[in-house]
Amino acid sequence: MKNEAEFRDFLLNGHLYYVPHVSIDCAIFGYHDQQLKLLLIRNRFVNGWCLPGGYILRTETLGQAASRIVRERTGVDNLFLQQFKTFGDPDRAQISKFDEARWFELTGLRDGKKSWLIDQTISVGFYAITDFSKTVLHTDFISAETAWFDIDRLPRLEFDHDAMVKEAMHTLRLQLYHYPIGYNLLPAKFTLTEIRALYETLLGKKLDVSNFPKKLIALGLLNKLSEKRSIGAHRSPHLYSFNKTRYNQALKEGIVLS
């Protein structure tokens, strides 16, 4: 959404081209070098931070809508977004810090006249992991600010978004056992220490030194390269790369790691 005219049209006529009563919210995790972050936006009409979210065009699949929403609100593109849960508690949209004065100023909707937006909404949650160091953030007319927050220092989020983040993290951690990760989070060639560090950061706990990497090798997901990295006297660990064919197959079919 680029400007006020577009926003006003969205408020008044959006139900004609979006599916009413359904929204999408996205928990975008960012990894880089053992740091884990979460992408948040400050909405122009809500005095606090929340997940990037939006509505589904009547011509879009849910996945297409999620990609577009994240791209438009934050500038982050080409994410492999995965649905994790849909949120529909009747009280989930209590807009406690909703800025009524600003809303009325922009919309002219007063005296009980409501927008299609002000009605019960069920939200489909998506998550993704990306390398935050490679993202370029921007804002749009609705999102006044976009930023990466350390996962351990999140502000309290608006609506039911705290619960969404908790559930997204829970799903991400379970799915680590069944889908490969790392293709866009590690350099093209990496050591087993680096991929273990990635798993440990995402799982939030220390792992047996070689458990996950061993299983990844056994499943043919990692190729051992003849090349080594020199990191000091007598220390030159082998480098590995992903086997992209096996990786994509595993993404499709699921695997069992542990």
Add this chain to the structure above:
Amino acid sequence: MKNEAEFRDFLLNGHLYYVPHVSIDCAIFGYHDQQLKLLLIRNRFVNGWCLPGGYILRTETLGQAASRIVRERTGVDNLFLQQFKTFGDPDRAQISKFDEARWFELTGLRDGKKSWLIDQTISVGFYAITDFSKTVLHTDFISAETAWFDIDRLPRLEFDHDAMVKEAMHTLRLQLYHYPIGYNLLPAKFTLTEIRALYETLLGKKLDVSNFPKKLIALGLLNKLSEKRSIGAHRSPHLYSFNKTRYNQALKEGIVLS
């Protein structure tokens, strides 16, 4: 829905007490003695089989709605329903076999007058596993027929319900590695062979003889009883029972089996 008067009110005024544009569909798997089945209904207005489904009252959580829908449509109660995915492809509701004559006869909605029901709908999928031998099926005004079908002999389902069942089964199989099952699917005391057979039936493949049961014992989910079952000369396997406290904790927190 008990009768035609109630159904007509639902058609004309349902959007006032249900959330429009959102439905729920439920894949209810039934297990008993190494057989796996799926619960299907034949809707009075669609000439084919589909998953039991319905709408969300504006006062309900999604989980409450799913439980009510299954209970009303099929008579099956007290299910531990879990969300697996939400379906929103724009063309998902192509009602190819929709019985227009019957619809008009019942609703009086002709000449372009539409019900709130005839608009784009996004559906939240839930699944559950129950012991089909303990269920009592019945029908309501919308569901003309309710039946258990062998998982290997399902009819082609209406709408996008074939894809729903596939996805429900995929999720169920992944979640078997992270949540305990069996409490309502096995007798109170059972042998390791019986619990292995349960896992094999649900996963659709043979397992290492003792892998899953061993892990369940290691996690404290199974109690070994002093009692044995006598099934023939020199064959009297130990009986086990679930540790309900550990079981409920594992349901809440997740585990890692493999």
